[in-house]
Amino acid sequence: MTNETDELSYSVVVNHEEQYSIWPAERPVPAGWRAEGTTGSREECLDHVERVWVDMRPASLRRHLDGEPDDVA
Amino acid sequence: MTSLDEMFARQAHRTPSAPAVVDDGGTLDYATLDARVDDLAGALREAGVRADQPVGLVLDRSAHMVAAVLAVLRAGGAYVPIEPETPAARREAILTDAAATVCVVGPSLAGEVRAAGRVAVLPEATPTGGPPPASTPPHPDQLCAIYYTSGSTGRPKGVACTHGGWANRMRWMQERHHLQPGETVLQKTTLTFDDAAVELLWPLLVGGRVAMLAPGAHRDPRAIIDAAIGHEAVHLQFVPSVFDLFLETLTDADVAGLTRLRSVLCSGEALRPELVRRFFARFPDGVSLDNTWGATEVSIDSTYHICRPADGLADGASVPIGQPMTGNRVTVRDARHHPVRGGDVGELCIGGVGLARGYQGDPRRTAVAFVPDPDGFGARMYRTGDRGAQRPDGTLAFVDRVDHQVKIRGVRIELGEVETALRGHPQVADAVVLALGTGTKHLAAYLVPRQAGRCSVDDVRAHLRTVLTSYAVPTHLTVLDRLPLHPNGKVDRAALAALPTPGSDDDALLAPRTVTEETVAEIWCAVLGVDRVGVDQDFFATGGHSLLAVRVLSRLRQAFGLDIPLRLIFDHPTIAASAAELERLVLADLEGAAR
Numbered sequence: 001m002t003n004e005t006d007e008l009s010y011s012v013v014v015n016h017e018e019q020y021s022i023w024p025a026e027r028p029v030p031a032g033w034r035a036e037g038t039t040g041s042r043e044e045c046l047d048h049v050e051r052v053w054v055d056m057r058p059a060s061l062r063r064h065l066d067g068e069p070d071d072v073a
Numbered sequence: 074m075t076s077l078d079e080m081f082a083r084q085a086h087r088t089p090s091a092p093a094v095v096d097d098g099g100t101l102d103y104a105t106l107d108a109r110v111d112d113l114a115g116a117l118r119e120a121g122v123r124a125d126q127p128v129g130l131v132l133d134r135s136a137h138m139v140a141a142v143l144a145v146l147r148a149g150g151a152y153v154p155i156e157p158e159t160p161a162a163r164r165e166a167i168l169t170d171a172a173a174t175v176c177v178v179g180p181s182l183a184g185e186v187r188a189a190g191r192v193a194v195l196p197e198a199t200p201t202g203g204p205p206p207a208s209t210p211p212h213p214d215q216l217c218a219i220y221y222t223s224g225s226t227g228r229p230k231g232v233a234c235t236h237g238g239w240a241n242r243m244r245w246m247q248e249r250h251h252l253q254p255g256e257t258v259l260q261k262t263t264l265t266f267d268d269a270a271v272e273l274l275w276p277l278l279v280g281g282r283v284a285m286l287a288p289g290a291h292r293d294p295r296a297i298i299d300a301a302i303g304h305e306a307v308h309l310q311f312v313p314s315v316f317d318l319f320l321e322t323l324t325d326a327d328v329a330g331l332t333r334l335r336s337v338l339c340s341g342e343a344l345r346p347e348l349v350r351r352f353f354a355r356f357p358d359g360v361s362l363d364n365t366w367g368a369t370e371v372s373i374d375s376t377y378h379i380c381r382p383a384d385g386l387a388d389g390a391s392v393p394i395g396q397p398m399t400g401n402r403v404t405v406r407d408a409r410h411h412p413v414r415g416g417d418v419g420e421l422c423i424g425g426v427g428l429a430r431g432y433q434g435d436p437r438r439t440a441v442a443f444v445p446d447p448d449g450f451g452a453r454m455y456r457t458g459d460r461g462a463q464r465p466d467g468t469l470a471f472v473d474r475v476d477h478q479v480k481i482r483g484v485r486i487e488l489g490e491v492e493t494a495l496r497g498h499p500q501v502a503d504a505v506v507l508a509l510g511t512g513t514k515h516l517a518a519y520l521v522p523r524q525a526g527r528c529s530v531d532d533v534r535a536h537l538r539t540v541l542t543s544y545a546v547p548t549h550l551t552v553l554d555r556l557p558l559h560p561n562g563k564v565d566r567a568a569l570a571a572l573p574t575p576g577s578d579d580d581a582l583l584a585p586r587t588v589t590e591e592t593v594a595e596i597w598c599a600v601l602g603v604d605r606v607g608v609d610q611d612f613f614a615t616g617g618h619s620l621l622a623v624r625v626l627s628r629l630r631q632a633f634g635l636d637i638p639l640r641l642i643f644d645h646p647t648i649a650a651s652a653a654e655l656e657r658l659v660l661a662d663l664e665g666a667a668r
């Protein structure tokens with residue numbers, strides 16, 4: 001599906017788990033998501049996602065794992 | 074929510090002396106397997122494996138492999154399955170993409186893995202310093218496995234699967250099939266297919282027994298049937314193209330011998346009504362047939378349809394994919410994610426607890442495929458790329474693909490990945506790949522060389538074998554001066570598909586010289602659907618693939634009245650070489666009888 005080409009506009013969206021996605025710009029953002037600020041072509045939005053979504057672990061898991069004792073022997 | 078390893082550990086505590094896994098080496102009970110898992114998990118923790126960390130797993134099907142899967146989970150890691158026979162370059166590409174610094178690997182490949190700068194842990198390993206440090210029980214969002222599939226740009230995609238999603242899939246299996254303690258599931262699927270995880274983990278989470286089919290035997294329907302009878306399997310899983318061979322090979326005595334068989338599951342590609350018809354002719358009652366549909370991105374399968382005899386009589390290319398499994402939500406949507414109503418065709422999107430985290434280390438592809446799910450708060454849904462429709466009764470039906478992904482014997486192949494690999498060869502300027510044939514498809518590649526007349530098909534094929542999985546290597550390679558184009562400049566794929574198969578009009582074919590060669594040639598031609606094959610031509614370069622090799626083999630077994638090993642065609646891939654080996658086998662058989 002990465003070979004899709006379309007001329008339409010998208011927004012970068014993010015949810016409470018700090019997971020990113022893209023969503024049609026003309027549609028209301030679904031509940032539980034917020035527009036992150038970037039709107040543009042599909043490629044522009046994906047370029048932005050690639051820059052900002054560095055740690056792909058959901059936020060709640062990140063918090064859980066940070067609580068794990070670092071028990072390197 | 075409980076993790077997969079906790080579910081296994083609890084079961085081991087409940088039924089320590091029940092048989093857990095059986096292979097050629099014998100049977101391990103739950104307590105022994107659990108202790109083995111503890112040891113290897115300790116060695117993996119010592120090697121530096123921590124929560125959420127990918128660990129390469131390069132082992133043949135065996136009890137060791139089962140212990141290794143569970144040990145990676147117990148150490149907190151996620152296993153990355155790779156077949157030992159995978160070309161070294163591809164293996165390295167996957168391990169590098171997954172950032173797997175530790176590998177569980179047999180002695181024969183351990184040196185190679187270490188030379189690449191990774192830590193190799195043997196499956197028999199035990200921790201060297203005291204008791205291993207305990208790891209926190211995995212969180213449901215933690216990774217359990219990374220499964221690599223074909224990617225359209227040439228870079229494979231690693232699907233990052235989670236404990237929560239897989240645990241849900243295993244629980245559904247038990248809700249539906251109620252495996253009883255001591256009952257056996259045959260582990261026949263190669264571990265690099267996610268369906269193998271169902272055969273392997275589901276039984277071990279509920280007290281069942283896993284019987285391991287011998288390495289390599291998954292291609293041989295005779296071996297599968299014999300193992301299912303011998304181990305008294307109650308459940309079998311197939312991709313439809315292998316299910317076809319299973320039904321073709323099955324004798325009346327086999328059906329009578331499968332006394333404990335209760336359920337068969339088909340998944341991986343569209344299930345044709347004809348196969349359902351043949352199944353019910355063999356098993357009129359007492360054995361269920363489920364057609365399941367889904368994607369690795371959503372924990373293996375997300376919908377199921379319990380087949381009825383009427384499905385075998387229906388029109389259409391495939392039987393329904395049915396209704397969502399517990400915890401899954403399937404909607405039909407247009408390109409802007411609006412729901413499509415009234416039975417119209419749209420993209421099938423899956424939401425719910427089965428969703429993978431995404432593609433490992435690939436936020437771009439993840440953001441495209443995993444999008445907001447308007448039916449859940451802050452939830453995501455996976456766009457499958459499969460087009461389908463909802464029938465008036467609510468059941469879902471698969472129609473086709475939105476892109477250039479095809480299934481070759483159940484394996485997802487992006488034609489773009491094969492084209493990228495072809496263009497990676499120094500003699501190739503451009504390439505187009507098509508999937509041809511009805512029912513069982515094969516790949517055909519069309520190449521334009523950089524310099525006219527300077528392109529060796531054999532060289533190109535050898536190159537592809539080093540970088541692609543075997544299923545993705547095209548059966549036919551055709552060299553063209555230029556690609557046929559539509560007036561708008563796009564490649565005319567229909568014109569390519571209409572070209573004759575390479576080699577079919579070759580007058581220089583070497584004819585059979587002996588009676589044995591003639592017999593073998595007749596069988597090859599019938600199975601390959603061609604008029605002539607040269608006795609020095611390679612089976613796998615003239616339209617043959619592993620499933621057709623099985624057909625050739627079963628006909629050779631009949632013609633020669635011998636138990637011929639499946640390796641014959643793989644080790645002796647020409648008519649001349651196969652005939653010579655068959656003559657040797659016949660002589661050895663006669664000598665054995667005379668003794």
